[in-house]
Amino acid sequence: MRRQTEATKRKHQVSSDAPPAKRRNEISSLSAKKASNKETQRAFKGSAHKTFPPKKHLDTIGNERQEEKPCVKTSSLFKNNPEIPELHRTVVKQAREQVFSPEAFQELDLHPHLISTINTVLKMSSMTSVQKQSIPVLLEGRDALVRSQTGSGKTLAYCIPVVQSLQALTSKIQRSDGPYALVLVPTRELALQSFDTVQKLLKPFTWIVPGVLMGGEKRKSEKARLRKGINILISTPGRLVDHIKSTKNIHFNRVRWLVVDEADRILDLGFEKDVTVILNAVNAECQKRQNVLLSATLTEGVTRLADISLHNPVSISVLDKSWDQPNPKEVASIQLDSFAIPESLDQYVVLVPSKLRLVCLAAFILKKCKFEKDQKMIVFFSSCELVEFHYNLFLHTLLCHSGTPASETLPSASWPLKFLRLHGNMKQEERTSVFHEFSHSGTGVLLCTDVASRGLDLPQVTWIVQYSAPSAPAEYIHRIGRTARIGCHGSSLLILAPSEAEYVNSLASHKINVSEIKLEGILAVLAKDDCFKRRQRGAQRSHATGPQEIRERATVLQTVFEDYVHSSQRMVSWAKKALQSFIRAYATYPKELKSIFHVRSLHLGHVAKSFGLRDAPRNLGVSAVRKASFKRPDPRRKTQRKHHLVPAEVLHSEHSSGLEGNGTKGRKQGLRVAPSKPGLRR
Numbered sequence: 001m002r003r004q005t006e007a008t009k010r011k012h013q014v015s016s017d018a019p020p021a022k023r024r025n026e027i028s029s030l031s032a033k034k035a036s037n038k039e040t041q042r043a044f045k046g047s048a049h050k051t052f053p054p055k056k057h058l059d060t061i062g063n064e065r066q067e068e069k070p071c072v073k074t075s076s077l078f079k080n081n082p083e084i085p086e087l088h089r090t091v092v093k094q095a096r097e098q099v100f101s102p103e104a105f106q107e108l109d110l111h112p113h114l115i116s117t118i119n120t121v122l123k124m125s126s127m128t129s130v131q132k133q134s135i136p137v138l139l140e141g142r143d144a145l146v147r148s149q150t151g152s153g154k155t156l157a158y159c160i161p162v163v164q165s166l167q168a169l170t171s172k173i174q175r176s177d178g179p180y181a182l183v184l185v186p187t188r189e190l191a192l193q194s195f196d197t198v199q200k201l202l203k204p205f206t207w208i209v210p211g212v213l214m215g216g217e218k219r220k221s222e223k224a225r226l227r228k229g230i231n232i233l234i235s236t237p238g239r240l241v242d243h244i245k246s247t248k249n250i251h252f253n254r255v256r257w258l259v260v261d262e263a264d265r266i267l268d269l270g271f272e273k274d275v276t277v278i279l280n281a282v283n284a285e286c287q288k289r290q291n292v293l294l295s296a297t298l299t300e301g302v303t304r305l306a307d308i309s310l311h312n313p314v315s316i317s318v319l320d321k322s323w324d325q326p327n328p329k330e331v332a333s334i335q336l337d338s339f340a341i342p343e344s345l346d347q348y349v350v351l352v353p354s355k356l357r358l359v360c361l362a363a364f365i366l367k368k369c370k371f372e373k374d375q376k377m378i379v380f381f382s383s384c385e386l387v388e389f390h391y392n393l394f395l396h397t398l399l400c401h402s403g404t405p406a407s408e409t410l411p412s413a414s415w416p417l418k419f420l421r422l423h424g425n426m427k428q429e430e431r432t433s434v435f436h437e438f439s440h441s442g443t444g445v446l447l448c449t450d451v452a453s454r455g456l457d458l459p460q461v462t463w464i465v466q467y468s469a470p471s472a473p474a475e476y477i478h479r480i481g482r483t484a485r486i487g488c489h490g491s492s493l494l495i496l497a498p499s500e501a502e503y504v505n506s507l508a509s510h511k512i513n514v515s516e517i518k519l520e521g522i523l524a525v526l527a528k529d530d531c532f533k534r535r536q537r538g539a540q541r542s543h544a545t546g547p548q549e550i551r552e553r554a555t556v557l558q559t560v561f562e563d564y565v566h567s568s569q570r571m572v573s574w575a576k577k578a579l580q581s582f583i584r585a586y587a588t589y590p591k592e593l594k595s596i597f598h599v600r601s602l603h604l605g606h607v608a609k610s611f612g613l614r615d616a617p618r619n620l621g622v623s624a625v626r627k628a629s630f631k632r633p634d635p636r637r638k639t640q641r642k643h644h645l646v647p648a649e650v651l652h653s654e655h656s657s658g659l660e661g662n663g664t665k666g667r668k669q670g671l672r673v674a675p676s677k678p679g680l681r682r
């Protein structure tokens with residue numbers, strides 16, 4: 001609260017610094033604008049901070065503190081912004097899938113104890129469409145490529161057949177036999193989640209032991225568990241490779257199942273070296289196995305990447321027949337790079353000038369999570385540094401302002417804000433505890449990198465916000481797929497700069513439809529939040545909440561951020577580092593998106609504002625970043641990487657989300673896997 005009082009006070013200082021005549025002119029020009037409807041439309045061009053009343057209107061506390069602080073100007077958020085373009089997007093017909101099938105699990109030929117566990121422990125009765133199609137195929141012993149929309153139950157689609165087949169083995173499984181099934185997943189949290197599902201299914205089959213290897217835990221204790229024996233082994237690729245190289249007690253001679261969840265992710269960027277080691281180790285020992293590849297964004301191209309020895313695989317896709325297009329050519333091309341999105345997911349986009357990005361994000365969080373009940377939100381950022389920076393910033397600014405207002409200042413109900421963060425630079429214990437806390441909470445805002453974009457089943461998430469656009473449509477699908485799971489309703493918001501508006505058409509070309517919402521509609525929430533109202537001594541609470549009032553409050557909010565960032569040199573350099581990280585991540589958009597996202601189109605001063613920095617830092621080394629952006633490093637050329645080590649390494653590390661295998665290597669077109677022994681393929 002004190003911070004805000006100071007912020008408001010400073011704003012007033014600014015206004016009082018302006019020459020009176022000039023100020024009068026601006027006030028009148030603004031009131032003229034106020035009369036115009038256009039004011040609430042696209043471009044925000046007015047100047048908010050110069051219209052404040054002179055010093056004498058300040059509250060006393062503000063005036064007392066004023067002496068202590070140098071006068072610092074909060075430059076206008078609403079001036080010199082680029083025009084927000086009209087969005088002309090083609091409305092496309094999105095691919096659809098039916099989530100549930102009418103059939104019950106009883107109709108499958110499963111062990112009665114497995115059925116009763118599904119019914120009573122998991123509390124499920126009907127199969128989902130993907131389960132209905134996959135389980136019988138997998139029980140027949142076929143290899144399969146399984147693709148269905150996010151949150152449609154793919155985990156059970158492979159777990160049920162694995163458990164059913166292993167419990168039915170005539171020579172009963174011994175713990176000491178080691179792995180019969182190997183499940184690879186891209187992140188530690190997903191490993192934990194899949195382990196939890198397998199563990200539940202195994203309740204009646206106590207002789208089959210599941211286990212998880214995921215890094216972050218002491219290698220020694222994992223080794224001890226491996227020595228005792230794990231029959232269904234769930235692991236991230238990196239950690240499994242660690243054990244293959246260093247643990248004597250790991251054997252694959254009994255492996256019958258190889259499941260690769262999020263297969264397009266695991267078999268693509270970053271993981272290839274690890275997957276090659278794993279496949280070579282498994283192929284060398286295992287005689288006959290079933291391979292299952294799953295993802296919401298699986299394409300057959302993925303298998304070509306992997307040389308994973310799939311034997312006559314069945315492709316399972318549950319796309320609605322009714323979605324078929326009249327032109328079969330079109331259908332084929334659509335099916336390759338267009339993916340189903342849950343029908344109950346509403347997707348939105350907002351175009352926001354760079355200067356207003358931070359205020360827009362904060363206002364949106366307040367709108368949903370402070371003024372609406374039971375909202376749970378995930379906000380995606382492009383790097384760990386960005387998550388840390390925004391987490392700390394919001395914790396020290398929005399929480400102070402949300403927790404303390406006198407009740408009479410709140411015109412409508414408000415709920416306490418809770419922020420959490422998740423990224424790959426956190427200690428594993430903290431990651432796990434955040435994952436569990438957010439999973440079990442009915443509300444809250446999780447700020448994260450793409451470490452949380454794949455596979456995580458976090459219940460009741462109502463909103464997904466993408467603070468920057470992902471670099472591939474598949475990642476867009478996975479991020480938004482953290483909401484609207486298993487038929488629930490959810491919404492997503494993509495925040496783009498005006499110069500990035502074309503991205504909406506790029507999404508449309510992948511049959512992804514987003515509707516526009518206006519920045520004004522988001523900022524309007526500040527009218528409800530008197531925490532960001534400028535203070536006037538003895539003034540009655542104003543009910544005027546027109547566009548001008550909203551701008552003033554947005555400026556107060558920005559000032560709160562700037563005050564916090566400039567409260568110490570340490571904070572300033574932290575903000576600069578976050579800004580640098582943002583620019584570097586921006587430079588890594590793939591070639592096909594460079595015309596939309598190019599560092600050259602960023603206005604550094606405006607972007608700096610969205611980090612609470614009052615000026616564009618001079619020593620940012622942006623030229624190096626620019627260089628990097630012109631020529632995306634080709635990781636296949638090792639010598640080139642060696643000579644351009646700095647930009648390439650920096651780009652990868654900045655873009656790192658903490659996904660295992662991420663940030664270590666670059667994109668590669670194929671895996672070189674030693675073929676299985678002749679006659680032993682599969």
Ligand SMILES: Nc1ncnc2c1ncn2[C@@H]1O[C@H](COP(=O)(O)OP(=O)(O)OP(=O)(O)O)[C@@H](O)[C@H]1O
Pocket residue numbers: 124125126127128131148149150151152153154155156295296454455456457481485486
């Ligand atoms: N038959 C079912 N009936 C009711 N709920 C189910 C059923 N099958 C799965 N679920 C639930 O649906 C949710 C989503 O399942 P799951 O995480 O397996 O989805 P997914 O398809 O793997 O998603 P993603 O593509 O995001 O990884 C989970 O909470 C799971 O418990």
